Amino acid sequence: MELNTYSFLFLFLIFLSYPSQDIGTDQSQFFTLMKSSLSGNALSDWDILGGKSYCNFTGISCNDRGHVEKINMSGWSVSGNFPADICSYLPELRVLDLSQNQLGGNFINSIANCSFSEELNMKRIHLRAKLLDFSKMKSLRALDISYNLFIGDFC
Ligand SMILES: *[C@@H]1O[C@H](CO)[C@@H](O)[C@H](O)[C@H]1NC(C)=O
Ligand SMILES: *[C@@H]1O[C@H](CO)[C@@H](O)[C@H](O)[C@H]1NC(C)=O
Ligand SMILES: *[C@@H]1O[C@H](CO)[C@@H](O)[C@H](O)[C@H]1NC(C)=O
Numbered sequence: 001m002e003l004n005t006y007s008f009l010f011l012f013l014i015f016l017s018y019p020s021q022d023i024g025t026d027q028s029q030f031f032t033l034m035k036s037s038l039s040g041n042a043l044s045d046w047d048i049l050g051g052k053s054y055c056n057f058t059g060i061s062c063n064d065r066g067h068v069e070k071i072n073m074s075g076w077s078v079s080g081n082f083p084a085d086i087c088s089y090l091p092e093l094r095v096l097d098l099s100q101n102q103l104g105g106n107f108i109n110s111i112a113n114c115s116f117s118e119e120l121n122m123k124r125i126h127l128r129a130k131l132l133d134f135s136k137m138k139s140l141r142a143l144d145i146s147y148n149l150f151i152g153d154f155c
Contacts, residue, residue: 024066026088026089026090027054027067027068027089027090028048028054029089030083030086030089030090031046031048031054031057031060032048033083033089034046034082034083035048037080037081037082037083037105038078038079038080038081038082038103039078039079039080040076040077040078040079040080040101041077042058042059042073042076042077042078043076043078045057045058046058054068055068059071059072059073059076063092065092067090067091067092068090068092068093069092069093069094069095070093070094070095070096070097071090071093071095071096071097071098072095072097073097073098073101074097074098074099074100074121075099075100075101076100076101077100077101077102078101078102078103079101079102079103080102080103080104080105081103081104081105081106081107082098082103082104082105082107083105083107084105084106084107084109084110085110085113086107086110086111086114087110087111087113087114087115087116087117088110088113091116092116093114093116093117094116094117094118094119094139095117095118095119096111096114096117096119096120096121097119097121098121098122098125099121099122099123099124099125099144100123100124100125101125101126102125102126103122103125103126103127104126104127104128108127108129108130108132109132111132112132112133112134112136112137113136114137115136115137115138115139116139117137117139117140118139118140118141118142119140119141119142119143120137120140120142120143120144120145121142121143121144122144122145122148123144123145123146123147123148124146124147124148125148126148127148127149127150128148128149129148129149129150129151130150130151130152131150131151131152131153
């Protein structure tokens with residue numbers, strides 16, 4: 001009986017240790033995607049290949065487990081298509097401030113999948129899109145989507 005409990009615990013710990021490695025890879029992949037699809041001088045600090053951890057990139061904060069929890073690129077004058085599926089790459093993202101840039105792309109729908117996000121600022125990003133369904137964003141407590149062109153109803 002006792003042995004079973006221990007082997008179960010052991011397997012469980014192995015199970016727990018695997019995803020975090022994948023998450024590290026996924027996280028750096030997202031910054032590679034951002035860097036390849038957006039342009040702007042401000043991103044030059046994001047030295048993906050130079051061996052600097054993305055946790056030390058300008059505008060990025062990580063929690064103590066190395067998971068990205070905040071991206072603030074407010075006013076960076078960056079333009080291009082923001083990559084989709086941000087929260088499958090950065091599952092612990094809580095704050096996303098994209099305000100005052102020129103962003104397009106389909107990312108807006110996938111942002112609605114960020115169930116842990118607490119703060120979302122997309123003010124003045126020159127977006128033309130259908131208004132997204134915020135109902136899955138259970139943790140959201142601050143939202144600014146002003147100065148964009150949205151079509152549709154709030155849900
Ligand atoms: C971030 O930079 C500091 C010093 O500049 C360094 O001590 C730290 O290890 C770096 N963090 C990561 C995650 O690379
Ligand atoms: C992002 O940075 C700007 C200054 O560059 C600051 O005014 C703003 O409050 C920050 N946003 C968040 C969500 O911390
Ligand atoms: C949201 O997440 C679900 C499950 O992970 C996925 O099937 C769906 O395509 C995502 N929606 C968007 C708009 O990314």
